Every structure is written in structure tokens, then in C-alpha cells.
Amino acid sequence: MLYHLLGASQLGVLGLQARPDFIRTNLTIPSGVLALIATIGLAALSTLDGQRTLAPSATIQTFLLFTSLFDIARARTLWLVDENDSLTKGAFFTTIVVKAALLVLESQQKMKHAKGSGAEGVSKEKASGVFSRSFLLWLNPLILLGNQKSLVVEDMYEVDQALRGRTVDEEISAAWDIVPDQSEENALFFATMRAFLGPYLLTLLPSLALTFFSLLQPLLIERVIKFVQDPETPVSHGHALIGGYVVIYLGIVVCTAWNGNIQARYLARTRGGLVALIYRGMLGVRAESKAGSQAMQMMGAEVERILMMQIFIINIIPAVVQIVFGVAVLSTQLGILCLVPVGITLGQSPPLHP
Numbered sequence: 001m002l003y004h005l006l007g008a009s010q011l012g013v014l015g016l017q018a019r020p021d022f023i024r025t026n027l028t029i030p031s032g033v034l035a036l037i038a039t040i041g042l043a044a045l046s047t048l049d050g051q052r053t054l055a056p057s058a059t060i061q062t063f064l065l066f067t068s069l070f071d072i073a074r075a076r077t078l079w080l081v082d083e084n085d086s087l088t089k090g091a092f093f094t095t096i097v098v099k100a101a102l103l104v105l106e107s108q109q110k111m112k113h114a115k116g117s118g119a120e121g122v123s124k125e126k127a128s129g130v131f132s133r134s135f136l137l138w139l140n141p142l143i144l145l146g147n148q149k150s151l152v153v154e155d156m157y158e159v160d161q162a163l164r165g166r167t168v169d170e171e172i173s174a175a176w177d178i179v180p181d182q183s184e185e186n187a188l189f190f191a192t193m194r195a196f197l198g199p200y201l202l203t204l205l206p207s208l209a210l211t212f213f214s215l216l217q218p219l220l221i222e223r224v225i226k227f228v229q230d231p232e233t234p235v236s237h238g239h240a241l242i243g244g245y246v247v248i249y250l251g252i253v254v255c256t257a258w259n260g261n262i263q264a265r266y267l268a269r270t271r272g273g274l275v276a277l278i279y280r281g282m283l284g285v286r287a288e289s290k291a292g293s294q295a296m297q298m299m300g301a302e303v304e305r306i307l308m309m310q311i312f313i314i315n316i317i318p319a320v321v322q323i324v325f326g327v328a329v330l331s332t333q334l335g336i337l338c339l340v341p342v343g344i345t346l347g348q349s350p351p352l353h354p
Contacts (some may be wrong), residue, residue, distance in 0.1 A: 002102050005045035009094040010036045016088040023081050038063070046106065053120055056107055056129030064103040073094050107131050124157040133261070134254045163268050165276050171195045172273035173280070187308050190269055199266045203314050206262055210255035211318040215325050216248050262313060267307055274303045 014032040017024055042060055048055040075092055082088075107129045127140040161167060175195035179187050193200065224241055227233050270325060322344075330338035 002098055002105065003039060003046065006095060006098040006102065007036060007039045007043075010039060010097060013088065013091045013095060016085075016091060020090075020286060022085070022088070031063060035067075038067075048070055050283065054127045056109065058130040061103065061130050064099055065104065068096060068103065070097045071099065082159050090107050091100055101291055107196050120290050122158065123160040126160050134259055161263075163265065168269045168273035169276035169280070171269075172277050188274075189309065192274065192306060193310075194271055195273060196266065199262075199269060200314070201308070203259075203266050204317060206258035206322065207314065207318045210252065211321050212250050213251040213255060215322065218329065220244050220248060263311075267310070270310060273306060274306065278303075280309075 004213060014029070014036065017028055018023065042063065045057065046060055049060070053183065057202060071092070075096060078085075078089060078092060109127055109129070109132070124131065124138050124257050131136045142151075142155070142157065145151065172192060172195040173192045176182070176188070181187065193303070220241070223244075228235055228240060327338050330341070
């Protein structure tokens with residue numbers, strides 16, 4: 001129903017903007033047509049998503065959020081261009097309100113409305129929307145329950161299917177069985193990387209995004225210093241700087257939450273797969289053999305060693321990006337001397353051991 005109302009309001013705005021006396025650019029009408037087409041697509045996507053998934057659609061939520069923010073900026077421009085056109089302003093304001101209402105409704109969990117066996121075995125995290133996972137809101141009921149009583153195993157949320165022992169065992173076993181020489185050095189490490197290559201690449205996205213927002217901080221601080229030092233700078237620039245700080249630190253918060261969550265899931269899958277693989281190998285070992293004790297040692301020290309190496313690999317790409325950016329910023333202030341701290345750091349770095 002709300003999608004029909006949104007489409008009707010957008011169609012009304014489009015008709016009002018097509019009047020001969022309306023002040024517009026060459027892109028005003030095409031953008032309005034595209035917005036109407038996008039609303040039709042969102043309505044169809046929302047219907048399909050409601051029938052096939054239990055989690056709120058991240059695509060719909062993200063689209064509605066950013067377009068609502070952009071519409072607010074457009075509403076300000078519309079208000080300043082023509083103060084007497086109250087009809088167009090009211091129609092455009094209606095689209096913003098309806099979008100906000102749709103965003104709230106599309107962010108609601110579907111688990112309590114789900115029926116049948118399809119809702120069984122689905123984790124609370126997996127059934128949460130992008131906002132709930134970005135701000136860890138899905139953990140609030142568990143935290144409140146823990147504040148009221150001592151938690152037991154039955155109070156814990158359902159484990160995600162991708163993190164269960166049977167799933168990770170099948171994934172790592174398939175990668176380990178195709179290794180031609182399983183006695184080769186680091187064979188298990190590379191088999192693990194091959195088995196969970198997709199989840200590993202997924203960890204890079206929030207990590208690089210967090211690096212991006214972190215690197216924006218010195219640039220923003222530089223702009224603030226210039227703004228304070230120049231009394232002739234318009235006040236509107238100060239408002240923009242405040243908005244920049246809000247965006248950057250909000251981005252850091254969200255990216256930190258996603259970075260920790262995705263890395264923890266990746267390491268949990270890796271640890272579970274390695275332990276399951278070693279345990280399955282122990283089943284074929286004779287009781288009087290010493291290989292059983294060696295396998296137990298692998299469950300501890302070797303598994304942790306592989307996990308620590310994978311954490312290093314996850315963090316190395318963002319670290320390289322930070323180094324390159326830092327050197328580039330120093331070069332604007334020091335010139336060729338920016339390479340001096342790089343040389344000192346490389347000279348003092350310990351050698352890498354396998």
C-alpha cells in the first residue's frame with residue numbers, strides 16, 4: 001500500500017515539475033521518471049523478498065536510506081528556488097515521509113510472522129536486517145535477558161548454518177582431499193585458504209572501508225584548521241565540516257561492527273573446519289599409536305598458528321593501503337624526505353618466519 005502511495009506522490013511531483021513555469025534543469029524530468037521506475041522495481045523486489053527470505057532486504061533498506069537523505073537535500077534546494085510553490089513542496093515532502101515509513105517497515109524482522117519449517121533453524125543474526133547488524137541491535141534481547149538471569153545454553157541464539165560443524169567439515173574436507181601431497185609443508189594452511197576463499201575475500205570489504213574512513217580523519221582535521229584560521233570562510237563551510245565529522249565517525253562505527261563480525265565468523269569457520277578435519281583423521285589412528293597425541297597437539301598449537309597467520313593476511317592489505325596513503329600525505333609536507341621513516345621502519349623490522 002505504501003509503495004502505491006509513494007508512486008502516486010512521485011507521479012504527482014513529476015507532473016508538477018513538468019509545468020512550463022516550473023524552474024528546472026535538463027535532468028529534473030529524467031530523474032523523476034527514473035525514481036518512479038525504481039519505486040516499481042522496489043515494490044516487486046519487496047514482494048519477492050517477502051516470499052523467499054526471512055531477513056529484511058539489505059538492498060531495499062540501503063536504497064531507501066540513501067535516497068531519503070538525497071531527497072532531503074533536494075527538498076532544501078526546492079524550498080530555496082521557489083518559496084511560493086507550496087503544492088510541489090507538499091508533494092515532494094510526502095514522498096520523503098512515505099520513504100521514511102517504508103524504511104521503518106522494511107527494517108522489521110520477519111521471524112515473528114514466518115510460518116512453517118522454513119523459520120526453524122535460522123539464526124537470529126541471519127534473520128536481522130542491515131541496520132540491526134550494523135549497530136548490533138539483534139543482540140539487545142540476549143543482553144537484556146542476561147541482565148535478568150544467568151544465561152544457559154538454551155537461551156543462546158541458533159547457530160548459523162554456515163558456522164555449523166557439518167558444513168565447515170564438508171568444505172575443508174573437499175579442499176583437503178584434492179591436495180596432491182598432503183605431507184608438504186604448509187599444505188594444510190593453503191587447503192584452508194582454498195576452502196574459505198570466499199569468506200576471506202568478504203573480510204576485506206569492511207576492513208578496507210574502515211581504513212578509508214580512518215584515512216579521511218587527517219584530511220578533515222586539515223580542513224578544520226584552515227577553516228578556523230581563515231575568518232572570511234562562509235559559515236556554511238563549518239556546517240559542512242560538522243556533517244563530514246558525523247559521516248566519518250558514523251562510518252567508522254558501522255565498519256568496525258561489520259569488520260569484527262565478519263572476521264569472527266571467518267575465524268570460527270576456519271577453526272571449526274580444522275578441528276573437525278583433525279578429529280576425523282584421528283578416528284583412523286590405532287589407540288597404541290603416538291599419532292593420536294600428535295593430532296591433539298595440532299588441535300591446539302597448530303590450529304591457533306594457522307588462525308594467527310590468517311589474521312595477519314587479513315590485516316596486511318589494509319595496512320599496505322594505510323602506509324601508501326601516509327607516505328603520500330607526508331610527501332605533500334616533506335617532499336622526498338617522506339621516504340626516511342619508511343626506510344627506518346623497514347630497517348628495524350624483524351624478518352618474517354614461516
